[in-house]
Amino acid sequence: MPLKQLAPGEMTADDLRDWCSVLNDMTAADMPAEPRWRTDRLRDYLTGSLPDDRRFLFMDRDADGDLVGHASLILFGGEQGGTGVVEMSTRPSARGKGVGSRLLRAVAECAKANGCRTLAVEVIATTPAVGFYDRHGFSRNVVEQRHLLRWSDIDWEKIEHAAGRLAAGYRLEYHAGGIPDRLMDSYADVKANLRSSPGNVAFVPEWRGSAYAPALRDSFQTLARRGMRSHIAVAIAEPFGNVVGLTELVVSAQRPTRADQYDTVVAPQHRSYGLAMTMKARLLTELRRAEPQLVDVQTWTLETADDVRWINAELGFVHDVDWYDYQADVDKLLARLSRKP
Numbered sequence: 001m002p003l004k005q006l007a008p009g010e011m012t013a014d015d016l017r018d019w020c021s022v023l024n025d026m027t028a029a030d031m032p033a034e035p036r037w038r039t040d041r042l043r044d045y046l047t048g049s050l051p052d053d054r055r056f057l058f059m060d061r062d063a064d065g066d067l068v069g070h071a072s073l074i075l076f077g078g079e080q081g082g083t084g085v086v087e088m089s090t091r092p093s094a095r096g097k098g099v100g101s102r103l104l105r106a107v108a109e110c111a112k113a114n115g116c117r118t119l120a121v122e123v124i125a126t127t128p129a130v131g132f133y134d135r136h137g138f139s140r141n142v143v144e145q146r147h148l149l150r151w152s153d154i155d156w157e158k159i160e161h162a163a164g165r166l167a168a169g170y171r172l173e174y175h176a177g178g179i180p181d182r183l184m185d186s187y188a189d190v191k192a193n194l195r196s197s198p199g200n201v202a203f204v205p206e207w208r209g210s211a212y213a214p215a216l217r218d219s220f221q222t223l224a225r226r227g228m229r230s231h232i233a234v235a236i237a238e239p240f241g242n243v244v245g246l247t248e249l250v251v252s253a254q255r256p257t258r259a260d261q262y263d264t265v266v267a268p269q270h271r272s273y274g275l276a277m278t279m280k281a282r283l284l285t286e287l288r289r290a291e292p293q294l295v296d297v298q299t300w301t302l303e304t305a306d307d308v309r310w311i312n313a314e315l316g317f318v319h320d321v322d323w324y325d326y327q328a329d330v331d332k333l334l335a336r337l338s339r340k341p
């Protein structure tokens with residue numbers, strides 16, 4: 001059987017090298033301006049997951065043993081149980097021959113066998129994956145705009161100025177790798193706003209584990225285990241010392257020139273004081289020192305999130321491409337796949 005499901009610990013050094021080469025062939029064909037992948041801590045990246053989540057990996061090799069495609073499936077536990085996230089790639093030279101469909105069927109069968117009802121996938125709007133998931137009956141749930149901030153374009157004088165403008169009664173702290181225990185509860189409280197009011201300052205799809213407040217500590221530890229360095233700025237209200245705003249960013253060992261700006265959120269009663277702008281600017285100044293190899297920062301926002309779009313534009317972020325969040329019902333997907341030859 002060329003298509004194989006692997007247990008996390010089962011990947012060999014050759015598997016990791018091949019996995020990385022498919023990712024880089026795919027990147028060169030579909031998104032040539034994107035940074036390339038490295039094998040650094042790739043095993044950790046592919047196998048690490050939150051304690052309640054489960055991960056499955058699939059590799060499809062041709063008759064010569066060459067890897068033609070691979071897929072990863074994360075099945076969420078806890079509150080988000082029943083949902084799985086898929087990532088898959090076919091090597092460009094092997095596309096249009098059913099590799100993608102074969103991988104999708106294996107993923108859907110695994111999802112079904114493990115009690116998963118919905119599969120989600122993120123797709124870059126300009127790539128062939130859009131046609132593929134449309135063809136397989138996935139529905140487009142949300143469109144997010146990807147914005148890029150190029151390090152070489154940053155106006156550091158402006159950023160330093162923005163980082164220093166802080167409303168009276170607040171202070172900022174910067175933390176790398178996680179946040180101290182003394183801040184954990186109020187941090188989780190602020191983060192919970194992302195779930196109740198998407199689009200206010202940032203948008204987070206429900207299945208993104210990092211917005212799951214009770215599992216915060218696990219989520220930072222999991223990022224670290226996967227080779228992803230977290231950088232966090234928090235706004236703290238005096239005199240109580242509780243977190244009222246936060247912004248998180250991650251730099252991965254597998255693509256260290258690219259930073260991913262994750263969540264930014266300010267508690268509702270502390271909005272309109274410029275905290276989000278100050279936190280994001282401060283984080284950039286810290287990154288300049290902590291991650292000197294960076295080439296760019298990417299972030300995603302909804303078209304309707306005017307406040308965060310304004311802040312990002314002020315910092316120098318530019319919209320370059322849309323990302324689609326697709327979803328499919330597992331039973332319907334399997335029924336559709338089984339009707340095909």
Ligand SMILES: CC(C)(COP(=O)(O)OP(=O)(O)OC[C@H]1O[C@@H](n2cnc3c(N)ncnc32)[C@H](O)[C@@H]1OP(=O)(O)O)[C@@H](O)C(=O)NCCC(=O)NCCS
Pocket residue numbers: 026030086087088089090091094095096097098099100101102121122123124127128129130131132133135136340
């Ligand atoms: C998406 C991807 C995995 C498809 O792989 P593939 O091996 O070429 O897919 P298949 O050959 O199995 O195609 C399956 C069906 O989708 C259709 N399809 C594939 N690419 C398509 C495209 N660009 N436009 C329209 N339809 C497309 C095929 O025509 C086929 O339909 P059919 O069964 O009626 O013949 C591949 O293009 C890829 O690796 N893309 C980059 C990675 C990526 O962006 N992944 C998405 C995020 S996880």
